[in-house]
Amino acid sequence: MLDIVVIRRDPDRVRRSLQRRGLDSSVVDDVLRLDAEYRSALADLERTQSERRSLSEEIGRSSDKAAATAERRPQLDALSALIEERQERVRELAPELEGSPLRALLEHLPNLLDGSVPDGTDERANVTVRAWGERPQFDFTPKPHWELGEALGILDFERAVRLSGSRFSILKGKGARLARALAQFFLDRASARGYVEIAPPYLVTRTTMWSTGQLSKFADAMFRDEDTGLYMIPTAEVPLTALRGNEIIDAAELPCKYTALTPCFRKEAGAAGKETRGIVRQHQFDKVELVWLTQPERSFEALETLVDDAGSLLRELELPHRVVALCAGDVGFNAAKTYDLEVWVPSTNTYREISSCSNCTDFQARRAAIRFRRNAKSKPEPLHTLNGSGLAVGRTLLSIMENFQRADGSIAVPPALQPYAGFSILSSP
RNA sequence: GGAGAGGUGGCAGAGCGGUUGAAUGCACUCGCUUGGAAAGCGAGCAGAGGUGAUAAGCCUCUCGGGAGUUCGAAUCUCCCCCUCUCCGCCA
Numbered sequence: 001m002l003d004i005v006v007i008r009r010d011p012d013r014v015r016r017s018l019q020r021r022g023l024d025s026s027v028v029d030d031v032l033r034l035d036a037e038y039r040s041a042l043a044d045l046e047r048t049q050s051e052r053r054s055l056s057e058e059i060g061r062s063s064d065k066a067a068a069t070a071e072r073r074p075q076l077d078a079l080s081a082l083i084e085e086r087q088e089r090v091r092e093l094a095p096e097l098e099g100s101p102l103r104a105l106l107e108h109l110p111n112l113l114d115g116s117v118p119d120g121t122d123e124r125a126n127v128t129v130r131a132w133g134e135r136p137q138f139d140f141t142p143k144p145h146w147e148l149g150e151a152l153g154i155l156d157f158e159r160a161v162r163l164s165g166s167r168f169s170i171l172k173g174k175g176a177r178l179a180r181a182l183a184q185f186f187l188d189r190a191s192a193r194g195y196v197e198i199a200p201p202y203l204v205t206r207t208t209m210w211s212t213g214q215l216s217k218f219a220d221a222m223f224r225d226e227d228t229g230l231y232m233i234p235t236a237e238v239p240l241t242a243l244r245g246n247e248i249i250d251a252a253e254l255p256c257k258y259t260a261l262t263p264c265f266r267k268e269a270g271a272a273g274k275e276t277r278g279i280v281r282q283h284q285f286d287k288v289e290l291v292w293l294t295q296p297e298r299s300f301e302a303l304e305t306l307v308d309d310a311g312s313l314l315r316e317l318e319l320p321h322r323v324v325a326l327c328a329g330d331v332g333f334n335a336a337k338t339y340d341l342e343v344w345v346p347s348t349n350t351y352r353e354i355s356s357c358s359n360c361t362d363f364q365a366r367r368a369a370i371r372f373r374r375n376a377k378s379k380p381e382p383l384h385t386l387n388g389s390g391l392a393v394g395r396t397l398l399s400i401m402e403n404f405q406r407a408d409g410s411i412a413v414p415p416a417l418q419p420y421a422g423f424s425i426l427s428s429p
Numbered sequence: 430g431g432a433g434a435g436g437u438g439g440c441a442g443a444g445c446g447g448u449u450g451a452a453u454g455c456a457c458u459c460g461c462u463u464g465g466a467a468a469g470c471g472a473g474c475a476g477a478g479g480u481g482a483u484a485a486g487c488c489u490c491u492c493g494g495g496a497g498u499u500c501g502a503a504u505c506u507c508c509c510c511c512u513c514u515c516c517g518c519c520a
Contacts, residue, residue, distance in 0.1 A: 005483080042479060046489040053489090056501040060447035069500055076500045096478090248439080248476090376458045380476080 001366045017112045020328035034102040038093035045086040052079040111363040114337040120327030133320030140407045144347035145398040146278040167283045181420035186288035195259035200239035203230040211368035213334040223265045232265035236289035237387040245368035248380045256293040279394045286393040292386040299384035303359040310355040310390045316416040320344040336361040343399040357388030
């Protein structure tokens with residue numbers, strides 16, 4: 001949620017950001033108009049409330065309260081009627097009330113883009129910041145991971161479909177073990193870099209989901225239980241970011257860094273027909289997430305650290321990859337700036353997103369009411385939140401399979417992972 | 430799922446219809462005191478919104494959430510949520 005005060009004071013900045021995202025900036029005028037109406041209605045209401053309040057206090061002070069009430073009766077009744085009327089008006093306009101037009105507009109305004117975000121409307125305009133590693137040279141034709149996996153008996157798509165339908169997969173034997181090893185490896189590295197490991201709920205309330213900004217945009221992408229109204233998390237970003245919601249954090253405690261391994265559930269409703277093969281895009285996948293809560297002035301520096309935290313995993317696993325700064329049109333709803341980490345996938349001869357690291361500035365913190373106090377005297381203010389994958393287990397697994405495949409269809413395990421896996425070669429049983 | 434108890438400021442904990450946004454204690458901030466500290470003393474210290482200069486001041490709202498009764502609600506009524514204890518079920 002954007003700060004309404006910023007919209008009031010610097011509407012041009014908001015318009016510019018919307019335009020860069022390729023969105024209609026005229027909503028800003030609607031917001032300003034509704035906001036002015038709301039504030040004038042609020043002032044009217046408060047004036048009337050104040051009048052009635054002083055009358056009530058007079059009654060409270062008098063010795064004969066019944067007489068005092070009777071005496072002021074007509075005035076009180078008139079004021080009460082007026083208050084009711086004006087309350088109704090305020091209710092219609094209030095930005096904090098669900099269902100009000102102003103709230104609806106505010107809810108759908110994406111975060112302000114940072115100035116350093118490159119221009120552009122879609123992923124073609126994304127800018128490669130740096131690349132790391134040598135792409136593997138094969139003296140044979142590299143196979144896609146699903147072929148390798150099925151041949152090795154570690155991936156089973158047929159039975160997964162039988163159990164749960166399309167976009168599910170089953171890992172078996174050493175495949176399952178390797179996935180577990182990766183998750184463990186990621187968590188250990190995150191801990192070493194100062195992230196506190198959290199085992200959060202995988203089901204969260206609508207309010208929690210709303211507070212991290214998932215609901216306005218991703219509502220139809222999420223699984224939800226009808227009975228309880230609980231949502232299955234699409235990423236651990238949700239519980240980790242909302243973890244400190246409605247709290248006022250001491251500045252000395254910042255930055256707070258959290259990590260969690262969780263399954264992520266996504267309907268992938270908009271992705272029909274895309275990437276139906278393999279384990280690239282699934283309804284359920286495991287991911288280790290990294291989340292920061294920082295002081296505002298440190299958040300962009302934190303973003304660079306976060307990207308390095310995620311990148312260090314790929315370096316250790318010796319997976320060739322690049323870091324891409326998303327262009328204006330490609331940066332998500334919550335984020336002010338995003339870097340994607342893309343890993344090399346030999347079978348498609350392309351880089352493929354394996355981590356997305358975003359600075360959400362105060363956008364989520366405002367919704368979730370995560371605030372901090374600079375010192376004992378100062379007012380609470382929203383802090384900045386960041387999140388990034390560190391990393392997606394399935395996508396890492398498939399990139400290891402493809403990058404480390406050998407002519408005989410076996411797969412070498414990256415040295416860093418071997419202590420976790422307990423084996424160095426994955427071959428047919 | 431059943432029965433009971435309870436949800437008040439950063440924490441603990443009073444208040445149970447009238448100037449109470451809230452006693453008291455702890456924590457915290459500032460000052461006095463001190464060689465320095467502790468203790469002691471004095472002052473301050475919830476959040477949100479509006480207005481103002483992102484000041485002071487002023488105004489409104491908030492005592493789990495929502496609705497209601499009343500001139501007036503933390504206090505009374507109803508609904509919901511949550512926590513705790515006991516019982517049941519259970520990985």
